[in-house]
Amino acid sequence: MATLLPPPKRQRSAYSQSLKPPVEAIDTPIPSVVVQFKSAEDGSSLGPAINLPANTGRDALQMLVNKLRGESEDPLPYAFHLVPKQVEGSAAPARVQINKSILEDALEPKVGPSNAPKWSPEDIFELWCEPQAVFRVRSVGRCSATLSGHASPILCCAHSPTGRYAATGSGDATCRIWDMETETPKATLSGHKGWVLCVEWDATEKVLATGGHDGQVRLWSPQTGQALGQPLLGHTKWITSLAFEPLHLTTAKNPSPRLASASKDGTVRIWNTSTRKLEFVLTGHAASVNVVRWGGENVIYTGSSDRTVKIWSGVDGKLIRTLSEHAHWVNTMALSTDFVLRTGPFDHTSKTPKDPEEARSLALARYKNVTTTHPETLITGSDDHTLFLWPDQASSSFSTTATPKKPIARLTGHQKQVNHVAFSPDGRLVASAGFDNAVKIWEGRTGKFIASLRGHVAAVYRVAWSADSRMLVSASKDSTLKLWDLRTYKIRIDLPGHTDEVYCVDFVADKVVSGGRDKTVKIWRN
Amino acid sequence: MEEHRKRYGRRLDHEERKRKRTAREAHKASADTQKMFGHKAKLHHAKRHAEKIQMKKTLKAHDERNVKQKDDGAVKEGALPAYLLDREGQKDAKALSTAIKDRRKDRAAKYAVPLPKVRGIAEEEMFKVIKTGKHKGKSWKRMVNKATFVGEGFTRKPVKLERFIRPMGLRMTKAHVTHPELKTTFQLPILGVKKNPQSPLYTSLGVLTKGTIIEVNVSELGMVTTGGKVVWSKYAQITNNPENDGCINSVLLV
Structure with a gap:
């Protein structure tokens, strides 16, 4: 029997790697390719097709696009992708991201499935460019604070629009406000007689609304930690969702935004937050209303367990239309403008408006900036394992060719109920979390499937986007949070630390706040 | 008697007599009680006492049902977020309550098992000696x-x-494994x-007796x-005598 040589030692350390002889760079001629830049905003071509060496880096491509657009003094970062030719029956991905260069990512991909789309240097590369946020959110990587105080599982959490405070609602019938700069408790809001199921900040950070299992809605002043008047009574069952009127819809005469509260009893009530009077009731749903959203065009969207989505006028509460395509409960809903409406006048430059008038105009400017190219779209997720992407529902744009009752797309792919859906802040991507342990990424405009983020081993409860749309954090039943990178569609960092199910997560500025069944609030940061 | 009743029915005033008899039952019981003495009376009084307590409880329960109670304002346990509230029917076998985790934290409880002591088993009980060899003279086999x-x-x-x-x-x-928190098996x-x-x-032989710690596959929970x-796997302790019952009952150690 011949002597077997022992296997070579595993070379793992960086030092041993450095001892290896350097790999000889093989000189292969770099092909040059014809590239046509296209704007993903409106599909128009940017300049003529250009002949480039295929190994032109992403930075150089960015510079070229900025040149072509004639923006020399204020260059924008861009993301590039190629759309492969769809061959019948092949499972090619919907887009191929260019992270380094065309040569490395498309022509000679290092790793990839066998059915990856093939390009040859002779093709004309239609390179779609999407402008990205000019700022960059730092990735979170460690738990900087574990805040105890709640005596029961934490059911909901929400950052204030500026990210200065976070509010958490718990099963011990209190809501707590935490100061995010010092990571200390700021106020305890007690008054509810049941679990606090939802919290919502108004866009100016002046009012905090909480809804409880006892059917009450309460308003609080976050500055003082005191209740703003008596609770808003009227619902006969628990509150499922709250939504403030967008800031730009308020006027100088009625400066305080109204509040919509959806309840298990099947009604949505609209309250005046300054007088705490009921303005009107939206009745019409036959079962629990699971989610309510107040759109920027002054329409109220509600999704219900009676399988319908209803659109109401925010002026007088008249029913505008009913969308009934879903085959099961409508669990969740997101607007492409969610982020702008939520943050109101505050953007990444951390300027504070001087007076309410300025805040209103700032909020309107930000809203208009987002909706100029694409109107507000709606996506709904349901227990029937699918999502529907709906066109603009606001009455002002009926002239468009799309009929509002016809969905743009039906997003199939989840294998279990869809629990949460969220639009990215720039409105280009949609993330949906399902009970099938997966987070799926879809194109926000067309509803095309992009990627499936797998890694959780139990149901994913909540997802939250970073403000620059480059990262996504998901909270799961498997007691972890996971941070996903939207450049590679891979897990960026795993955030273990909770000892039980994580029920809620929120991502504002560069901090993530999460809470769950283990009664602790955790703050994650860079 | 039953045959007769089937053929000819009851006497016509049966219901009437029955009603009257039950109506006078209290009188008869009272008369009997007064006449009774000795051990028999003692037993009877004990029985009546228990009956009366039961009666009073029932009456009180009926009264309470009609009176509107004031809410004591206690918040219910087991809070769930709004998106899970309607899904209570889909409960699964995951219950890792904080109480258990706290208990596990103190070190003494770390090694605590449901059955701390077991009965000693003699070798004669555990093994049967098998005689081998042509003349059955050897006895090394068990x-x-x-x-x-x-x-x-x-x-x-x-x-x-x-x-x-x-x-x-x-x-x-x-093995039948009972989850102590969920009370499900x-x-x-x-x-x-x-x-x-x-x-x-016995550990190396894989003998399953009462008190043995076994490893079970809990991946489906x-x-x-x-x-x-x-x-993937967790430990459980056997709580019955498998050789007598033909099955293994055990408690999961969480």
Whole structure:
């Protein structure tokens, strides 16, 4: 029997790697390719097709696009992708991201499935460019604070629009406000007689609304930690969702935004937050209303367990239309403008408006900036394992060719109920979390499937986007949070630390706040 | 009597008489009670006493049903977020309450098991001596009298070398495992015998007696660790005498 040589030692350390002889760079001629830049905003071509060496880096491509657009003094970062030719029956991905260069990512991909789309240097590369946020959110990587105080599982959490405070609602019938700069408790809001199921900040950070299992809605002043008047009574069952009127819809005469509260009893009530009077009731749903959203065009969207989505006028509460395509409960809903409406006048430059008038105009400017190219779209997720992407529902744009009752797309792919859906802040991507342990990424405009983020081993409860749309954090039943990178569609960092199910997560500025069944609030940061 | 009743029916005033008899029952009971003495009376009074307490309780319960109670304002336990509230029917076997985790934190409780002490088992009870040899003069062979767990890939040794026989009829592969928090029982495959408190030899033989710690496959219960991985196996302690019952009942150690 011949002597077997022992296997070579595993070379793992960086030092041993450095001892290896350097790999000889093989000189292969770099092909040059014809590239046509296209704007993903409106599909128009940017300049003529250009002949480039295929190994032109992403930075150089960015510079070229900025040149072509004639923006020399204020260059924008861009993301590039190629759309492969769809061959019948092949499972090619919907887009191929260019992270380094065309040569490395498309022509000679290092790793990839066998059915990856093939390009040859002779093709004309239609390179779609999407402008990205000019700022960059730092990735979170460690738990900087574990805040105890709640005596029961934490059911909901929400950052204030500026990210200065976070509010958490718990099963011990209190809501707590935490100061995010010092990571200390700021106020305890007690008054509810049941679990606090939802919290919502108004866009100016002046009012905090909480809804409880006892059917009450309460308003609080976050500055003082005191209740703003008596609770808003009227619902006969628990509150499922709250939504403030967008800031730009308020006027100088009625400066305080109204509040919509959806309840298990099947009604949505609209309250005046300054007088705490009921303005009107939206009745019409036959079962629990699971989610309510107040759109920027002054329409109220509600999704219900009676399988319908209803659109109401925010002026007088008249029913505008009913969308009934879903085959099961409508669990969740997101607007492409969610982020702008939520943050109101505050953007990444951390300027504070001087007076309410300025805040209103700032909020309107930000809203208009987002909706100029694409109107507000709606996506709904349901227990029937699918999502529907709906066109603009606001009455002002009926002239468009799309009929509002016809969905743009039906997003199939989840294998279990869809629990949460969220639009990215720039409105280009949609993330949906399902009970099938997966987070799926879809194109926000067309509803095309992009990627499936797998890694959780139990149901994913909540997802939250970073403000620059480059990262996504998901909270799961498997007691972890996971941070996903939207450049590679891979897990960026795993955030273990909770000892039980994580029920809620929120991502504002560069901090993530999460809470769950283990009664602790955790703050994650860079 | 029944045949007669079937054929001719009851007498016409049967219901009337029955009503009257029950109406006078209190009178009769009272008369009997007054006449009774001695041990018989004692038993009777005890019986009546219990009956009366039951009656009073029932009456009170009926009264309470009609009176509107004031809410004591206590907040219910077991809070769930709004998106899980309607899904209570889909409960699964994951219940890792904080109470248990706190208990596990103190070190004494770390090694606590539901059955801390076991009855000692003599070797005569555990093994049956098998006589071998042409004249049945040798007695080096033993047969295990208790239920055993034998791993999947086990092949018996040749007869001449097999010192311990583990009978096929007493081999167990599954255990009924009760989750102490959920109060539910699942039939789970056994993965191995962790420890038989009687003797290390019995541990290696895979003998299943009362108090033995076994490892069971809990992957289908969907438990997760804090690191977010699925728990594959957990320990359980046997609570019955498997050789008597023909099945294994056990409690999960959480």
